[in-house]
Amino acid sequence: MTLKRLSAFCLLLLCQIISAQKDSITSLKEVIVSDANLKKYSNSQSVLKLNDSVIAKNEALLTDLLNFNSTIYFKEYGRGMLSTVAFRGTTASQTAVIWNGININSQMNGSTDFNTISGSDYNSVSVKAGGGSVIYGSGAVGGTVHLNNDLAFYKRFENNLKLDYGSFNTIGINYKTNISNEKWSAQIGFSKNSSTNDYKYLNRYTWKGEQRWNQNGQYDIITVNANVGYKFDSKNILKLYTQTSNTDRNTSLITETERKSKYINGFNRNLLEYDGDFGKFRTNFKAAYIFENFQYYADNSKNQYTYGKTESLITKADLGYTLFKSTQINGIIDYNRTKGYGSGFGDHTREISSAALLIKQDFSADWKNEFGIRKEFTDNYKSPILFSLGSSYQLNKLYNLKLNLSRNFRIPTFNDLYWEEGGNPNLKPESSYQAEIGNVFTFKNMSLTQTFYYMKIKDLLQWVPGKNGIWSPQNTDKVNSYGAETLLSWKKHFSKNYFSANASYAYTISEDEATGKQLFFVPFHKVNGAISYSRNKISAYYQFLYNGFVYTQSDNDPKQIVKDYTVSNLGVDYDFNFLESFKLGFQVLNLFNENYESLENRPLPGRNFNIYINLKF
């Protein structure tokens, strides 16, 4: 079975043998996943699942977790600052972030800032490479990142508290409790991650010879989660997911003389979901209210700011029917109303409806096919017909072939349409065709996944200067992206010594069709890897990241690049076996003191340290 194999593979990747064993035990108990379609309709694509044990080993914010564990490329405006991605050579707004099945990319700028999300708020973070607009809508072009909270219905009272203290006064407080029985399940979590973030810039001095350091880089991110499920009976389940977060960040200076600014943003998400399982017929209804806002203070010392807010109401009905034993069909309709108001783009409301049909057909246990089609209806733009077509064939024990073809899109944002001045109400969505072939090889202790993809993107939105210097978005460019992703994992144990290793490599060409130039801020090469070892109560790991150089200009001027860098982390922890688990851990981050940056003039820290306690009771 591909799915089992895939999830087994994902577990391998997590390089956490002991926990992985625990996971496989708990997974026998009933766990309700928040995003059923992620599992159901991704047989023909590659999904990398990072569970809580991996999340706990990495730095708190999602940028670090995914930078060291996935093929996604990140650029950060300094440690903890604005962080955006390129996935398969696409732009920041062509990776969709999905919270419990709901697309949460900003309605204002189309993207997600990965330094405003703390991984510990979720049970798992999954990375799905490739198109997914049929299920997840706008932005699911390069891939999707899934933040999932799972509710389990068995008797338990579990608490998890992780406390971190690190260099630059970096403090992490992450707490999660699960209280459940056969009827009720509740998960309540709190996370706070902050830092004064005043690290030194390695070998950089001002013109007066003073050591340069990261000024005005402090951040504080607080998130509260409360998720509750109630099982009426074996057929009916009601779930409520809520989350509130506030990120209060100053913005790192690139020159000492700049005015100090800050950026505060927050969100509130509420999702009410009903699952009905009536044998052949299944229903899933969702209603969500999502609020996001930001305030930008160009000068910290003054109470003057620009702002933007959006409120979205999302309703979704998903009706599933098992046609034959081998064939399942889902019809989905949704309605989405977003009201946005801000100092930059006025006051506008956007309504989007859509209808989608998904079909899954399993000819046999080894051969699975999936098909999806979706069309959106809105007054705002002309929407293309989206589709997805995939097949997974398990040739033998060793080899699994996957094929997927899809059409995906990214809709214009409030900024694109309504920005004053320059917003262009006559924009088309960016759209793409994508084809991929995945080869999954599984040996005894080893798994190798290799995916080749080709993507054609047209109508890429670019802000271009017009007359009088007013910039305006236009559907200008066509981009061809292609490349290969290789994921490798291995594990082995010799009596009590457990070893595991994993690595990934992404080779990416993403070129402007007209000029033949590589898109800027898309590296040709990205590699990461980890090895871990554990024995009894002690475990240790080493992880590294190699990021190839990137051009910083569309003309590929060879002088205008961000140089390649390699960053390594080393960690060790010891379980005192007090309570259920009491781990004391120590990490050395940027072990070799690499002097690096992911954006020009925005250096990242040298060697630094973190100590943590991870308690389960």
Place this chain on the structure above:
Amino acid sequence: MKLTRFLLIALSVSLFVSCSNDDSNDAPKGVYDNGFFILNEGSSKGGSVSFSSDDFSTVVPNVYEAANGADFAGVYLQNIFFNGDNAYIIAGGSDVINVVNRYTFKLVSKIETGLITPRYGVVKDGKAYVTNANTYSYINPATGDTDDFIAVIDLATNKVESKIDLNSTANRIILENNKLYITDSSNDKVLVVNPATKTLEAPITIGYSGDSMEVKDGVLYVLKSPYQNRGELVKIKLSDKTISKIAFPESLDGSGNLDIYGDKIYYTVNKSVYAMNTSATTPSTTPLFTASLSTDGYIYGFTVKNDKFYIGDGGDFKSSSKAYIYDLNGTFIKDLAVGIAPNGFYFNE
């Protein structure tokens, strides 16, 4: 244009202001003598300065980095003015002015406090007068349009010694006959400041969108180019402040870069250069020539000097661009590889 004006002032000032400079006291004037700098505004990642010799045979990219290593000049480089042996590079996005030796580009000092979104500067009697846009009304509706000021910089100490509040918006500045004249497209006046008393004098109302300007024979010429509306050339006789206006037709929408050279007034629209006589009463609507710029580019930086046009191609404002040299007949002479968004030419002579 103000550039020639800057130079005259700078040269005359240099006659009686002595500037101490540790780096080049006894050295020859330096590698960047006999040429000109192209100021590349850059993007949010920073700007740069390119150099070309007068005969265009030597072009050096990023002379600031070449001379000063890792030191960062700042973002959105707006303007350069000279005084004696020094060049002052205004970084509008970094609230700093980098003081360098104009012949070696070695950093002499930085003016680091007292500036808030500095724009353009002129020099008179050892002092620089730099307009500061301060806050903008989109973020500060209460006072964003009235808080602009002139920072008065003592060039002996490279410190802001005082400021002159303008109670208005401010951008371009020129010095003429001991008076400062200031335009900004978002107000309807030419501001007049007496630098000796640091006081505002009666402004001259010309209507909104006044931008590039130059004085010739006691007449201040201001080119207005409102967004999506017709432009106008305003002539102000400075002796009695009487105004006459020449209307621009729709075909000249988006005009800019007024520069007077000889008895001709030059201005640009998109990729084209136009010329009219200073005595003309109607504008020229036929281009003198159209420059062969990049597809989406338009004339961003522009100067007429030494019987040549110096044109900076804005390009896409994201990639390294080019500067183009044409003769006064519009015949192409040379193009030079420069940085992002070349917005001005500054001559060492």
